[in-house]
Amino acid sequence: MKRDEIIAADKEHIASTYARADVVLDHGEGATLYDKSGKVYIDCATGIGVNCFGVNDPVWKEAVVGQINKIQHICNLYYSEPQAELAALLCEKTGAKRVFFANSGAEANECAIKTARKYSYDKYGEGRYEIITLKDSFHGRTMATITATGQEEFHKYFMPFLDGIKYAEPSMAGIRKARTAKTCAIMIEVIQGESGVNVLDGDFLKDLDKYCKANDILLICDEVQSGNGRTGYLYAYEAFGLHPDIVTTAKALAGGLPLGACMMFGKCAGTLGPGDHGTTFGGNPVACAGAVSIISRIDRDLLLEIQGKGAYFAENIKHIKNVVSVSGMGLMIGIETTKPAGEVVKACAEKGLIALTAHTKVRLLPPFNIRKDEIDEALKILNEVISA
Ligand SMILES: *Cc1c(COP(=O)(O)O)cnc(C)c1O
Helix, strand or coil: CCCCHHHHHHHCCCCCCCCCCCEEEEEEECCEECCCCCCCEEEECHHCCCCCCCCCHHHHHHHHHHHHHHCCCCCCCCHHHHHHHHHHHHHHHHHCEEEEEECCCCHHHHHHHHEEEHHHHHHHCCCEEEEEEEEECCCCCCCCHHHHHHHHHHCCCCCCCCCCCCEEECCCCHHHCCCCCCEEEEECEEECCCCCCCCCCCHHHHHHHHHHCCCEEEEEECCCCCCCCCCCCHHHHHHHHCCEEEEEEEEEEECCCCEEEEECCCHHHCCCCCCCCCCCCCCCCHHHHHHHHHHHCHHHHHHHHHHHHHHHHHHHHCCCCEEEEEEEEECCEEECCCCCCCHHHHHHHHHCCCCCCCCCEECCCCCCCHHHHHHHHHHHHHHHHCCC
16 A cells, blocks of 8 residues: 555544554664655654564564464463463562563553452452552553543543542652542552653652551552663662552563563462453463563663663753753653644654654653664754754
């Protein structure tokens, strides 16, 4: 199909839930992408933080194709080597005790919500089911996870929403106000991605960690976006010395294939039993084989490289005219400018840079292996667009 035919067919037949940019990406190598007409782009979006080793990564491809050549799907009623290997790897690297594999971030969070409620039910009986989430959080698009998302704009049309979710300001005063005798868990994003790449206050996070432990309230860290090396830490909570009971992740986990994980630490490792939860596709062997190739390569050297590249981006963006502030950690970068973020992102695409918005900010989620010359090209375009 030609570019214009693709766009026409899409507009006619695909549910119009996305305000798509006028770009038809076709192929690429690392952080360099090409559209249907051969135009070159530097990729600072990675399909919303998914293609963490860029596109066409040879190591990832070998792992994925190798698994495709063996078996493409095994239902969860049988054992699967890539799943077992990935779960062991995640537990070894994080200290988690058990992992449930899902297909997406929202589903990983669904599992976290169910686990928290069952943990509390098993221990305290009925009624202790409330989950506190934070203002400006984003946890997904399913009914439970849009309810958990602490942004008014998501709470239209689809009522009634899930019962037992409360929203708190990101402060201990806010948490104390929202907490009741029914509170069983608090779910946070250490770095709020969708709402503007806002890093939560470190003292608040440490106090929250202690408060949760003291009150047997489960701390759930949603690391769907911030996880898997993105911030220069394997998971961003590590940067604050937190001890979550549940960590969810997805996006970059399988390097480009759909996979979510809900990692359960000591307290709730045994909470879910046979029949309590399940999925047909979750933990698909091809996705898990891809994830093993991603997670096994996120070592200390790579994390330091991500921190270094992130610092280089931030340092050079800070000085661009019309930039108000730069937020984030590692290669998860938010840019506040005096211009509407959507317009900046659109102008960047015209000049050959794929970026994202995050609420009112411009957001960059480049691949970990982006080269120095690609970073400099991205910075040049950002400079031209933002300072204009
Ligand atoms: C993207 C995202 C989700 C939802 O993940 P999906 O794979 O789109 O379901 C949940 N939480 C956070 C923090 C995210 O960034």
